[in-house]
Amino acid sequence: MSTEPLSTFESSVPGDVHRTAAGDADDVLAEVVEDPAVGTAIPYDDVTVPDSVDVEPSPSTLESAVTGVTPAALGIADYGTVTVPSGAAGDELVSLYAPRHVAVVAASDVVADMPAAYERLGEDFAAGMDTQVLATGPSATADMGTLVQGVHGPSETHVVVLEDR
Amino acid sequence: MSSRRDTAERLRRLMATEGDAVAQNTRTVNQLSDYAIQQFDDYEALRGAARSIKESAIENLPTLIDEVTEAVEANGGQVHVAQTAADANRIVERIMADREADKLVKSKSMTTEEIDVNGHLEQAGYEVVETDLGEYVIQLADEAPSHLIGPAMHRSPDDIADLFNGEFDLGEELPGDPTELTDFARERVGEHIREADVGMTGANFVVAESGTLMLVTNEGNARKTAVTPDTHVAVAGIEKLVHSLADLQPFTELIARTGTGQDITSYVSLLTPPVDTPIPDFEADEMRDAEEREFHLVLLDNGRMGMREDDDLRETLYCIRCGACSNACSNFQAVGGHGFGGETYTGGIGTGWEAGVHDLDSAGEMNDLCTGCSRCEPKCPVEIDIPWVNTVVRDRINHHEDGDDYEFLVEGLTPDEEPAGLDLQKRLFGNVEALAKVGSVAPGLSNAVAGSRPGKWVLKQVFGVDPRRDLPQFADETLREWYGARGTQVADPDRDVVLYPDVYTDYFDPERGRAAVRALEALDVRVHIPAVPESGRAPLSQGMVDTAREQAEAVHGALVTHIDDGRDVVVIEPSDLAMFRRDYDHLLPERSAERLAENCYDVMEFVYGLLDNGAEQAALDTPVDDAGVAYHSHCQQRTMGVDEYTETVLSELGYSVRTSDVECCGMAGSFGYKSEYYEVSMDVGEHLRADLGDVDDRRLLASGTSCQEQLDILYEREVPHPVELIAPR
Numbered sequence: 001m002s003t004e005p006l007s008t009f010e011s012s013v014p015g016d017v018h019r020t021a022a023g024d025a026d027d028v029l030a031e032v033v034e035d036p037a038v039g040t041a042i043p044y045d046d047v048t049v050p051d052s053v054d055v056e057p058s059p060s061t062l063e064s065a066v067t068g069v070t071p072a073a074l075g076i077a078d079y080g081t082v083t084v085p086s087g088a089a090g091d092e093l094v095s096l097y098a099p100r101h102v103a104v105v106a107a108s109d110v111v112a113d114m115p116a117a118y119e120r121l122g123e124d125f126a127a128g129m130d131t132q133v134l135a136t137g138p139s140a141t142a143d144m145g146t147l148v149q150g151v152h153g154p155s156e157t158h159v160v161v162l163e164d165r
Numbered sequence: 166m167s168s169r170r171d172t173a174e175r176l177r178r179l180m181a182t183e184g185d186a187v188a189q190n191t192r193t194v195n196q197l198s199d200y201a202i203q204q205f206d207d208y209e210a211l212r213g214a215a216r217s218i219k220e221s222a223i224e225n226l227p228t229l230i231d232e233v234t235e236a237v238e239a240n241g242g243q244v245h246v247a248q249t250a251a252d253a254n255r256i257v258e259r260i261m262a263d264r265e266a267d268k269l270v271k272s273k274s275m276t277t278e279e280i281d282v283n284g285h286l287e288q289a290g291y292e293v294v295e296t297d298l299g300e301y302v303i304q305l306a307d308e309a310p311s312h313l314i315g316p317a318m319h320r321s322p323d324d325i326a327d328l329f330n331g332e333f334d335l336g337e338e339l340p341g342d343p344t345e346l347t348d349f350a351r352e353r354v355g356e357h358i359r360e361a362d363v364g365m366t367g368a369n370f371v372v373a374e375s376g377t378l379m380l381v382t383n384e385g386n387a388r389k390t391a392v393t394p395d396t397h398v399a400v401a402g403i404e405k406l407v408h409s410l411a412d413l414q415p416f417t418e419l420i421a422r423t424g425t426g427q428d429i430t431s432y433v434s435l436l437t438p439p440v441d442t443p444i445p446d447f448e449a450d451e452m453r454d455a456e457e458r459e460f461h462l463v464l465l466d467n468g469r470m471g472m473r474e475d476d477d478l479r480e481t482l483y484c485i486r487c488g489a490c491s492n493a494c495s496n497f498q499a500v501g502g503h504g505f506g507g508e509t510y511t512g513g514i515g516t517g518w519e520a521g522v523h524d525l526d527s528a529g530e531m532n533d534l535c536t537g538c539s540r541c542e543p544k545c546p547v548e549i550d551i552p553w554v555n556t557v558v559r560d561r562i563n564h565h566e567d568g569d570d571y572e573f574l575v576e577g578l579t580p581d582e583e584p585a586g587l588d589l590q591k592r593l594f595g596n597v598e599a600l601a602k603v604g605s606v607a608p609g610l611s612n613a614v615a616g617s618r619p620g621k622w623v624l625k626q627v628f629g630v631d632p633r634r635d636l637p638q639f640a641d642e643t644l645r646e647w648y649g650a651r652g653t654q655v656a657d658p659d660r661d662v663v664l665y666p667d668v669y670t671d672y673f674d675p676e677r678g679r680a681a682v683r684a685l686e687a688l689d690v691r692v693h694i695p696a697v698p699e700s701g702r703a704p705l706s707q708g709m710v711d712t713a714r715e716q717a718e719a720v721h722g723a724l725v726t727h728i729d730d731g732r733d734v735v736v737i738e739p740s741d742l743a744m745f746r747r748d749y750d751h752l753l754p755e756r757s758a759e760r761l762a763e764n765c766y767d768v769m770e771f772v773y774g775l776l777d778n779g780a781e782q783a784a785l786d787t788p789v790d791d792a793g794v795a796y797h798s799h800c801q802q803r804t805m806g807v808d809e810y811t812e813t814v815l816s817e818l819g820y821s822v823r824t825s826d827v828e829c830c831g832m833a834g835s836f837g838y839k840s841e842y843y844e845v846s847m848d849v850g851e852h853l854r855a856d857l858g859d860v861d862d863r864r865l866l867a868s869g870t871s872c873q874e875q876l877d878i879l880y881e882r883e884v885p886h887p888v889e890l891i892a893p894r
Contacts (some may be wrong), residue, residue: 057452059446060447063359063447081429084441086436087442088455091442096388097389112415114417118417120407121435125410130375130437131435132435134429134433134434135437136431137431138431141383143298143317144322144347145321145421147196148343150347151384152386
């Protein structure tokens with residue numbers, strides 16, 4: 001892929017973006033994951049979540065977690081969006097309940113725009129990965145008068161981009 | 166006439182209590198949304214695509230219902246099609262009983278407001294808790310949502326703090342700080358979600374082929390509501406169905422831009438339930454197997470199939486409930502959804518929904534607040550002609566009402582096609598041309614009567630004309646009388662045009678017509694001013710569609726030979742130009758409407774065209790000093806995109822031009838004359854004055870008759886049409 005969508009993606013994500021080689025990703029994750037943390041497995045060679053991360057969270061560890069780490073299936077450059085597929089490991093809960101969400105996405109999965117994203121989503125859905133949330137930045141509300149970030153979902157989001165994956 | 170007084174009183178109270186919060190919130194979102202759209206090159210293309218997807222979905226609705234039923238069942242869920250609100254509530258209640266549930270948490274959904282599922286379940290002994298913070302606030306306050314997407318936008322942080330402090334026994338009182346209020350409400354609501362037995366969501370879209378729901382949210386409460394309890398019930402109107410996942414793409418890109426002014430919301434959930442997320446049982450502190458999940462999709466008809474069969478209401482079903490039409494509406498900005506709302510739905514598109522799913526009485530409560538200014542149209546992501554829907558609903562309300570005791574007063578004066586029961590106020594304003602003809606026979610007498618105390622009493626008591634307004638004064642000589650006596654002064658014209666003698670210019674303000682003649686003649690154009698009937702704007706604005714159609718046919722008859730003769734039609738009054746260019750689509754055969762639309766021009770647009778084609782700029786008047794002008798363009802001019810010609814011509818002639826961003830002046834034809842709406846109209850006007858800023862040293866200009874009237878009152882000075890500034894004396 002060209003580097004152009006990647007730099008667009010980097011500038012449009014409403015949160016911190018960490019670009020790294022897969023080999024160095026563990027260090028990056030160790031830095032952005034604050035304990036207690038929950039997570040689901042990252043499906044890339046050489047990338048593992050830090051040991052402190054509970055990958056089989058119970059409701060109570062989920063509730064008390066500060067960080068949730070999950071893989072993302074897509075990055076959408078124009079919007080700074082990542083898509084988080086639901087899975088039996090509880091990605092939806094992990095990415096939702098903890099106040100800090102760390103999404104790990106492969107650079108090759110960053111597409112330029114929404115039509116390209118829907119093309120990929122179409123393939124995913126046909127293959128059975130048929131529940132995904134397009135997540136863009138922290139949760140927010142303006143219902144209490146002005147914009148407040150951090151409501152029922154995370155208040156802080158990080159995206160780790162694996163440049164060589 | 167006490168009902169007019171009651172309406173005025175109700176709106177006055179709303180403006181006093183909720184007006185400030187509503188005004189601030191709607192105007193801010195409206196500006197954010199303007200900006201988001203401006204920055205988005207694909208806006209028009211995606212609106213077109215979105216419109217086609219909705220058209221096709223509604224056309225194929227019965228097939229899509231079958232298809233989604235099959236898909237959801239194949240996924241392991243159940244589909245229930247509810248004919249009525251009562252059916253839907255019974256279905257939900259049965260699910261609660263079957264699951265032995267006590268508590269249901271809900272994410273925001275207008276469709277469940279429509280069926281009042283909360284009331285029904287609570288009566289049956291269940292606990293229902295709203296999880297969207299705005300909905301949570303109004304649930305505590307026992308209020309109806311005041312906006313499609315900002316249900317509590319009528320409340321300020323201080324109001325909300327008072328509510329919480331009164332509702333809960335707090336050790337320390339909460340201050341009116343949005344962050345603290347959010348934290349507090351999140352904790353309370355979060356606990357309910359963790360304890361709930363059933364989670365209910367709406368759906369922004371439902372994909373028929375896969376049974377996928379799209380939920381568009383910022384707070385994350387819909388995500389939690391859908392996956393935390395083991396049972397998920399989604400309630401959606403049947404109009405939410407689309408065929409395929411790919412159909413969601415344009416909506417994903419449009420809905421936040423028009424709705425909130427964001428490029429995209431924090432979360433767009435595409436979920437195909439029952440989902441495979443494990444069930445977090447917080448009480449037992451264990452994750453249960455996703456196999457135990459249950460999913461029910463309740464598809465609600467409740468009048469929608471009838472709307473689908475209805476040629477005029479059908480496009481209401483395309484609405485994606487983004488609320489943009491409310492934010493762009495000057496009157497909504499002033500009174501909010503508790504004024505501009507029916508039983509459930511609020512704002513511009515609300516009357517179409519109310520008429521379709523409730524009844525005309527509910528639609529009638531709000532319908533007159535739509536003035537047809539049309540500023541909502543460019544904001545609608547599915548291109549719904551909202552003013553037309555409102556006009557049709559108004560027409561049906563007119564036919565639905567009983568006559569009144571003063572009927573005899575207008576017999577003979579009002580040669581319209583409307584039923585006897587039509588509100589006399591509407592009949593007065595709808596027949597302005599007939600009245601103008603009678604009044605202008607003895608203009609001095611008519612002016613004296615209309616301005617006298619007994620005259621004003623009759624106007625107020627019988628017709629609901631607010632005595633704080635002065636009706637326009639008849640001129641001593643009409644434009645056509647003047648031109649008939651004077652004749653053309655161009656011997657060797659470059660071209661010939663028809664100047665449309667609108668009622669206002671002809672009878673009340675011939676000076677702007679005379680100025681248009683002088684400006685056009687200075688640019689070597691020979692002007693013809695034939696007798697052409699009123700455009701139909703007046704009756705259309707009162708919902709008198711049959712009368713408007715008759716007028717349109719007569720106007721077409723009067724103009725078509727001129728057009729055949731190669732004469733363009735030049736129009737001074739923007740609301741009439743909008744009739745010719747846009748509304749005649751609904752009133753005339755397609756070819757007739759197109760022919761008129763293609764050959765009609767705003768007078769300043771026409772001047773721009775002449776200058777652009779080499780006409781001599783020096784023939785027009787240029788600034789005598791550097792005072793500059795402040796110009797308020799007419800709402801319908803903006804929607805047609807012709808306001809820019811006035812600004813360009815004035816700038817090119819050397820005037821420094823300041824413009825306003827407000828959507829409408831508040832006068833909007835007859836609206837500001839009506840006693841029940843006078844104060845709303847002035848509130849909107851005050852916003853315009855604040856927006857224009859200090860104009861003491863500038864000339865004030867406005868293109869529309871009503872805008873001129875409104876600015877006259879606001880600034881206590883005469884406000885001419887721009888053509889009066891540039892026409893040689």
